[in-house]
Amino acid sequence: GAVVSQHPSWVICKSGTSVKIECRSLDFQATTMFWYRQFPKQSLMLMATSNEGSKATYEQGVEKDKFLINHASLTLSTLTVTSAHPEDSSFYICSARDRRVGETQYFGPGTRLLVL
Amino acid sequence: KQEVTQIPAALSVPEGENLVLNCSFTDSAIYNLQWFRQDPGKGLTSLLLIQSSQREQTSGRLNASLDKSSGRSTLYIAASQPGDSATYLCAVNQAGANSKLTFGKGITLSVRP
Numbered sequence: 001g002a003v004v005s006q007h008p009s010w011v012i013c014k015s016g017t018s019v020k021i022e023c024r025s026l027d028f029q030a031t032t033m034f035w036y037r038q039f040p041k042q043s044l045m046l047m048a049t050s051n052e053g054s055k056a057t058y059e060q061g062v063e064k065d066k067f068l069i070n071h072a073s074l075t076l077s078t079l080t081v082t083s084a085h086p087e088d089s090s091f092y093i094c095s096a097r098d099r100r101v102g103e104t105q106y107f108g109p110g111t112r113l114l115v116l
Numbered sequence: 117k118q119e120v121t122q123i124p125a126a127l128s129v130p131e132g133e134n135l136v137l138n139c140s141f142t143d144s145a146i147y148n149l150q151w152f153r154q155d156p157g158k159g160l161t162s163l164l165l166i167q168s169s170q171r172e173q174t175s176g177r178l179n180a181s182l183d184k185s186s187g188r189s190t191l192y193i194a195a196s197q198p199g200d201s202a203t204y205l206c207a208v209n210q211a212g213a214n215s216k217l218t219f220g221k222g223i224t225l226s227v228r229p
Binding site: 006032034041044049091097104105106 | 120152157159160161162165205215216217218219220221
């Protein structure tokens with residue numbers, strides 16, 4: 001089946017630094033990738049939709065200058081949390097859509113970010 | 117705006133019991149609905165996907181039903197096992213472009229040995 005990986009799986013950083021998270025589709029081409037954030041005991045909230053070769057579409061309330069998304073190839077999307085603050089600590093999950101199987105999204109294992 | 121509700125937030129049952137997890141959504145104009153499993157600190161595993169034209173899907177001990185007109189879906193787990201302990205998330209794929217998923221908060225299931 002379709003596999004999506006994320007790197008790193010967890011990261012601890014100091015406040016004010018930037019953190020980059022990678023999302024890769026390992027065995028399929030993903031024209032669309034999605035980035036979600038999940039706070040403890042809460043559901044996944046969609047942050048942005050990333051289409052290969054074009055600018056990401058951000059959900060209302062998500063700062064595009066703070067959460068930079070790049071989808072430069074059909075197998076890789078990156079999320080960069082710029083000038084991270086403790087309130088950005090969360091579980092970030094990406095998903096990728098394989099158009100060959102319709103609208104199904106395949107999810108990565110997530111990245112735990114802790115900002116001190 | 118689509119809202120997905122899962123009640124109760126947590127459920128504890130003895131091993132072997134058959135159980136039903138409920139999911140409701142406010143906008144019936146959906147493309148499909150998915151049930152996911154999430155283990156603590158982990159990503160999501162897709163369990164079942166039901167297209168809007170379907171009534172149910174089955175996989176092993178799992179059966180998911182969809183009543184689009186009433187905005188409801190259920191996940192039936194037969195003969196529950198301790199390994200079924202996890203959080204179960206329901207997500208609705210709204211019809212239209214970009215296939216956005218709207219998630220419920222999930223039901224945390226604990227199956228006692």
